Amino acid sequence: MIESLLVANRGEIARRIIRTAKRLGVRAIAVYSEADADLPFVTEADEAVCVGPANPAQSYRNTEAILAAARSTGARAIHPGYGFLSENADFARTVEAGGLTWVGPGADAISAMGDKINARNLMAAAGVPVAPGTTEPAADLAAAVAAAAEIGYPVMVKAAAGGGGMGMGVAADEAALRTEYDKVRAFAERMFDDGSVLLERYFPRVRHVEVQILGLADGRVVALGERECSVQRRNQKLVEESPSPAVSPLLRSRLLAAAVRAGEAVDYRNAGTVECLLDVSTGEFFFLEMNTRLQVEHPVTELVYGLDLVEEQLRVAAGLAPAFDPDALTPRGHAIELRINAEDPKRFLPGPGVIGTWVEPTGEGVRVDSGYVAGNTVTPFYDSLMAKLIVSAPTRAEAIERARAAVASFELAGPKNNLPFFAELLENEEFRSGTYDTSLISRMR
Template sequence: MIESLLIANRGEIARRVIRTANRLGIRTIAVHSEADTGLPFVLEADEAVNIGPANPAQSYRNAEAILAAAKSTGAQAIHPGYGFLSENADFARAVEANGLIWVGPPADAIAAMGDKINARNLMAEAGVPVAPGTHDPAATVEAAIEAAAAIGYPVMVKAAAGGGGMGMAVADDENGLRTEYDKVRAFAERMFGDGSVLIERYFPRVRHIEVQILGLADGRVIALSERECSVQRRNQKLVEEAPSPAVDPALRDRIKKAAVKAGEAVGYRNAGTVECLFDPATGDFFFLEMNTRLQVEHPITELIHGIDLVEQQLRVASGEPVTIPERTSGHAIELRVNAEDPKRFLPGPGTITTWVEPSGEGVRVDAGYTEGNVVTPFYDSLMAKLIVFGADRDEAIARARAAVAGFAIAGPKNNLPFFAELLENDEFLAGDYDTGIVSRMR
């Protein structure tokens, strides 16, 4: 087993990794920006290194500074968490070139899945269903218009190098495509350094279903149960639940088999997620993307399977065998508590003057902050993940309502009132909802 671990991330995911590492007797090293000096993950690590200013480009995305911190502290391995450098193939290669263990998939798998067009083509070759779309980048708006005419409107305009719901727009007709193509291309060049654009069929009423996979040290790829991720704003997730209320055993088997094919196609190792769009009207599902890292929503899979996914990541990276129970029990829901207003979902950072976490049976809080901390505008607005577990979906929802009511936050804006509203929404309660549920509530 790895003996010392540097966590190249911040906030709740850094605390999450530290918690498991401590239980396994692994020495932990935190790296942090100047803005994060007083956050809990810095204080809870065995050692902490300041790697630069608040700007992520000068700290959490500064590969040289992170590698220097690993060398100076004698770290044996690096866990990238999610976001920042977690899906950067060059960083993964640099970690291993420096004689360190990379707690993640092979760099080649990251690179293969990092480009949405390449990923689509690989998945199609492997027999994984993909939505109608372009096989090559639409190099000009005219090429995009020609592709859309063949695919049929509406279409999704996507940054090929994007991820996490960023760099995406819907076009209902040619005029809309001309506008959105230029916007997405410019955004992609600015954010990802790659202006390549993919055109794909847009499905207005679909569900977002994903499958947790784990590539083992012996070369096998296994699929755990699915997660439902259809409660989204701006194509970014707010609520997840497992298992999905839309998935029956036959569909679950089909999606899991497709997810295993996806992992095997790129020689996947460690934790990853295969994301799909599911059309309830036809029963068809399509590959969306593969996230080559640990997902934000991994706790709900942990709860229904009774496992620790971070521990499994560390075991795979150490070359150790893992034991994953295939059977699941109960129902889990995760609510992403963000520093944003609950109506328009605009960021609302500030100093936390009150922070009282809920407790009780089936309630778990993975938080990156506590009272007295400052939520700055430099990073993602996620403050905590409120996770609940029950014997069935009704019990999980009841516990979620009580936990939302018992979570007291003052200072920054927060979206707890939105969750209170969602947990009384007829569509959500029936389990018969899709990715448009938030817009219909607003």
């Protein structure tokens, strides 16, 4: 096992990785910005190094500062968590070139999946279903208009280098396409330093279903079930559950087999997620993207399969066999995750502030992965995620009831938060029935 691990992230996910590292006897090293000096992950690590001011470009995305912290502390490996540098292929190569272990997939796999057009083409060649769309970037507006005419409206306009629901727009006709193309291209150039744009068929009624894969040290790729991620606002996930209430045993076998083929196509190692769109009307699914990192929603898979994905990541990176039997994977029960954000529960706009009260719910089947405690400040510099409330139970109905009770007993005061929204959602008949899709929140609002 790796002896010492630098966690190149912050908040909830840093705390989560540190917890597993310390359980395994791995020395855990944190890096933090000046704005995060008082957060729990800093004090819970065995050692912590300040890597710069609040601006992520000067701290958590500052590769030179991160690598300097690794050298000064004697870290032997780097875990990037999610976001920040987690899908930066150049950083992964630099880490390995420096003699450190990268806890994640190889840089070539990150590069291959980071370009959404290249990823679509690779998946199609591997026999993974992809939605009708462009096989090369739409070089200009005229090319986009021609491609849309061939694909058929409505179309989704996407940043080829984007991810996580960022850099996307829907065009119902050519007039809308002209507006969305310019908007997405400008956003992509600003955010990703790559203005490449792709077009795909847009499906008005879809579910967002993803498969957790794990590329093992021996070269095998295994699928650890699916997660339903259709409760979204602005293409950003708020709730995830496993298994998906929309996936039949036959569909599940097809989904998991396709996800394994996707991983094998890029010689995938470590944890990753194959995201798909499920057409509610036809039952067809299409490859959306592959996230070459640990997902925010990984806990629901852990609870259903009874494993620790961070431990499995470390084992793969160290060249060790998994702690579970890949040939005897048995899912049990149902798990639901709610993302507790510092945001207005109606409009979902950020609402940072000082946390005056923070009392987490407890009880059977209740887990909270949090990045804050009472007295901490949620600043405007980073993502608004404060904690993840995860519940598990033998059935989906029981999991929903546990979630209702946990939301009601979560005491949180100070920043604006979306607990009231979850209380409303868990009473919503469409959600409770399991028949919802990605437009559920728009119907609730």
